[in-house]
Amino acid sequence: MPAAQRADVVVVGAGLAGLTAARALAAAGLDVAVVEARDRVGGRTVNHDLGDGQVVEAGGQFVGPTQNRVLALATALGIATYPTHDRGARVYVHNGRARRFTGDVMPDPAALPGLALTILRVDRLSRQVPLDAPWRARHARRWDAVPFASWIRHAGAGRGALDLVDVFLASGFGAPATEASLLYALWYIAGMGDERTPGTITRGIATTGGAQEARFVGGSQSLSTTMAQALGDRVTLGAPVRAIEQDASTVTVRSEGRTWIARHAIVALPPALAARIAWTPLLPPQQDALFQRMAFGTLMKCEAVYDEPFWRDDDLSGQGVFRSGSPLCSTFDNTPTSGHPGVLMGFLGGQQWRTWSGRSARERRGAVLRSFAQVAGRRALHPRGYFEQDWTSEEWTRGGPTSAIGPGVLTTLGEWRDRPFGRVRWAGAEHANHWNGYMDGAVRSGEAAARAVLDQED
């Protein structure tokens, strides 16, 4: 048995949150150890190698205005952004018909007025939700008692509006509006902004001007690999943490055959996975009960690789919105900044994941490529490569992109989300108020956890 390794702070999880925390602590002169289960860093961000030095993102990838903390981190790391390809027509698919459109007005006159009304009302209500304590909203109990979907339905917005909200949530929550409480949804939307700018749905769903505006040169995972490189041998890979013990003065973190002892721990894992660690003493029952109720969304990404982004020549953006008839909810032109190879990416999440994840890979590939063809033309049926990244199948993630919380939970257990447990603090995209479930949320949570540890050390 090797001797226990000692540190001031041990960080569990080398995703964006954990590495951001470790970087801040190391910069402040603390001795940090980062323990990661996977043989790579980056958590829910991962680069897929396309050969010839090209990569494409298979996890979290987009960044946009008000996502200041991840943008500041990228600047500090010397990682540039470039605009997501957003020229040319989009395609809207419903009832077996694919129709081009430009601008933001989808060609669905039956659904649009209801959707516009829903967006207007949701944005307005979301301003009444205190980001750091949604359970204190004046109507918190009422809003927490109903699913977001029920509220949309009762608001008379119509079936189309609900369908389209579900399209957005399939990639945003990895779950339909039925699974999230209205209070959770309003809070999530309120967080799609920064300290000065209130959140709006529009910012969440837009490409240019919104959360899908830009990408990182070299792929989003490079944020993590760059941080890990600087942290050097402070980062240990391939070490799944199985047990965490603590007493009044120390935290002991145990992987298989290795042990770290520190004054503080930052656990930067999805709550569902954090609860699977063997804790001594046990997690407080309220915190365990909350983490049990933070089920991960269900999401995979499907990507097809072509010699060139041929659709650009046809004045197509590669962006599609599928109200029905596809395993995908939306697609994007995911071509790297070099302009080749051409890549189309589709989100397969929420309800569609439930329907499609159990089917054969062949059947799914066929349906996904047919959807790509609706968006980009028939040449899309014949990619030179195709891959899927199913985040629910990843042992050290088991879902994506975040944990939408159902009715009744936020108002009764929500305050336990970030509450320190003895010498343990929490980080990760679920532990953020701004841009929850996004890379920016992960960075914010890591910064906050590091700050809290430093405050305590003073």
Next chain:
Amino acid sequence: MPAAQRADVVVVGAGLAGLTAARALAAAGLDVAVVEARDRVGGRTVNHDLGDGQVVEAGGQFVGPTQNRVLALATALGIATYPTHDRGARVYVHNGRARRFTGDVMPDPAALPGLALTILRVDRLSRQVPLDAPWRARHARRWDAVPFASWIRHAGAGRGALDLVDVFLASGFGAPATEASLLYALWYIAGMGDERTPGTITRGIATTGGAQEARFVGGSQSLSTTMAQALGDRVTLGAPVRAIEQDASTVTVRSEGRTWIARHAIVALPPALAARIAWTPLLPPQQDALFQRMAFGTLMKCEAVYDEPFWRDDDLSGQGVFRSGSPLCSTFDNTPTSGHPGVLMGFLGGQQWRTWSGRSARERRGAVLRSFAQVAGRRALHPRGYFEQDWTSEEWTRGGPTSAIGPGVLTTLGEWRDRPFGRVRWAGAEHANHWNGYMDGAVRSGEAAARAVLDQED
């Protein structure tokens, strides 16, 4: 490292489900090993020692008509039942007033019509839910889209009816009606019967004639201890299972330093805990996603011990229903069959658990005793003993009594609940269709899992 132990079947969890399965398999001549994390058997049933050879139940305890399988098991084990004390007046507490009543008609004229209507409609709708496949109900999608609470509210049954449903669910689900989908609730109620007798709410909530009708002589845990005794050294205690591996022919179950290898495994754990085991290969993502969405209810039992059940002399049953003003939702006379000492038991669950579990033990004890005094008279304020059993704090349970499932889940992932995973089958009170979350459900699930293994062995 001791050699791996070999068996035909390894059963993980020595609660009622696991032991019932092991007993059936051993009776069929198979070589069975039962691996239990705790240093006792019985899972969610546990006897509390009152001294002088008297015990009282601190977990699942009641049994009633149509709970045929647990009753048959008791008969086979030579364990008798005796009626729950059900003579004298009950007490109804609301708005600061405690009122005696007899029969089933609670003295709340404002709430009763709505409650009666709700019961009638729920019972009727529940007949439309196929017990073994609730997602096939004609209106399954609609019923799964809303919380049970929303449906009650929209049915115009009034605030009182919802309050009283929540009183029942606090001990039935360990969660308020907000957290369960209507479809789940209808399915749960449909299961409160047997193969010949449709389930009804009334059977679920009644004492005489219902699910609280009787208790087991020697306490409910004696079912498990008796089975474990017969299984002898086939049962290993104090061995938390941390990992389960399987290939085409064997299952390997690993505790800390011990290993079992078998042809089949039956995992008889609450789903939330089963998902915390390290699985190789991983649990299918759909099953993991479902188990993530089967959060355990939050429930504790509070019991006070007196020299005698003095309330009986005042013609009080010890049974109370608290619509408001108490940490408890309901109380029972929990005196052992010998008639002494006198014991009052209260359920503190669901919403009330969220409110009260974080307060000081002293404050909670005071409030619970004041509730007991409303039900049994002022002498209840001065017990000779008082104890609480908080099932959410138990490392190897982490909640109680079952996992109410929220909107959107049953119709999309429900079919994964009992689906065998390779050579692993599932058991436990959550894996039952009749009397889900009850001892009878646990026994049924254990019998079914054993039967499935035996069928496969043939």
